[in-house]
Amino acid sequence: MSILTNLKTRLTGEKAALALDDIQALILRSRPEPYVGVHAMLHIDDAAGGRDLLRRMAGHVPSAAGWTDDRDAWMGLAISFQGLKALGVPQASLDTFPLPFQQGMAQRAEQLRDFGSNAPEHWDEAFAPGACHIALTIYARDDAALAVALDQAMKELDQSSGVTLVGRHAFGADADAKNPFGFRDSISQPFVAGSGVEPLPGQERAIAAGEFILGENSETGKPVAMPEPPELGRNGSFVVLRKYESQVGAFNDFVRSQAQSESDEELLAAKLVGRWRSGAPLPLAPERDDPELGADPQRNNGFDFSRDPRGLVCPHAAHMRRLNPRDSQLSILTDVNIHRIIRRSSTYGPKWHRELTAQDDTGERGIYFIFISARAYDTIEFLQQEWINRGNFIDLGTERDPVVGLHETPGTFTIPQQPVRRRVDGVTTFNRLRGGEYLFMPSLGALRWIADARWS
Structure with missing residues (x-):
């Protein structure tokens, strides 16, 4: 049974309690099996050009309203703190973000225990401090669907100015969804209350939506603190991205x-x-x-x-x-x-096989460990x-x-x-x-709020 078919058998028939039409689909939509895709890291050199690109890209980011529907490919978009600054978001709003997000992953190396071979000085250039302003992820069912979605994204980038592509990495796995070590991956996912879908066996009770969606009540009965104004913070979430070489x-x-x-x-x-x-x-x-x-x-x-x-x-x-x-x-x-975290990890490189030895470890295999949570930075550091x-x-x-x-x-x-x-x-x-960043995944409304500089 495919992931999509399985989801459709679990629809409650009741109206979802969340504002699904404002939430990015990637928060609730699992990757397909098999899957292919691309991670792209962008750097903003000019605020107006960056906002223009954001406006263009926002039209290609689907909402979670149809997250159980058939779809050949979809995109998610997240922004770093330095990216928000480069886009011109006012300081009063920037100051309302969590301190770890403001500092960025490299500066939090001590809290993350990123020492020795994992220290920031060994990271890819795309993840040097301040390099990654916007992270785009495209998931697709096959190479043909990926080619169409990637072509659309690159056309938007080519038509914009003041934005530089600093990193691009393809990933994918076959129908077994195996990670670099040959294990089926991303099986255990939390059930989000209000999403309109019944939990699977083993998911236990629903986890309060506010653990994943800003502005909703969390497990404490209250929302987690979110960025201000509400037009910026509500229905967004936070993302941890960490690239590992296996x-x-x-x-x-x-x-x-x-x-x-x-x-x-x-x-x-x-x-x-x-x-x-x-x-x-x-x-x-x-x-x-x-x-x-x-x-x-x-x-x-x-x-x-x-x-x-x-x-x-x-x-x-x-x-x-x-x-x-x-x-x-x-x-x-x-x-x-x-x-609890929503995992959107992706495997890259050739498949695992038993005969591989340490002499075959040339850096071509690995995993992007990506997760979504309203408490992302407290959680990853814990x-x-x-x-x-x-x-x-x-x-x-x-x-x-x-x-x-x-x-x-x-x-x-x-x-x-x-x-x-x-x-x-x-x-x-x-x-x-080999790199990573702390990111903010805005709602679709917040993407437009930033793109149109509605704070002016």
């Missing part, structure tokens, strides 16, 4: 070095991630992969960890369990629901500090996430077993950060 061969080598057979390799890889490569979760397939389960959106997220409190099936340190502990008992109490690069919250001290953690020296991964737990040594940095 060390797929090094990951393969590590797994091989710790296993006696191919089946042992697959089990260890599943323990590191929390799912088998097909997407089947360990709590539902504890002993072997189940591709049919992994491909079934009605079942592949229908689980919790209540029957695995010790982590004997899915280790507490597994990537999936760290980033969504669900009902796990945590040593450091945390409201998991205010750290995740980086606590759930990814520490282990205190699960009684594992300094142990880090085995997939996305920064391991400046070889680390350890703990697998609970009876009678004695197993510690796997030699975990290294399997995803190296």
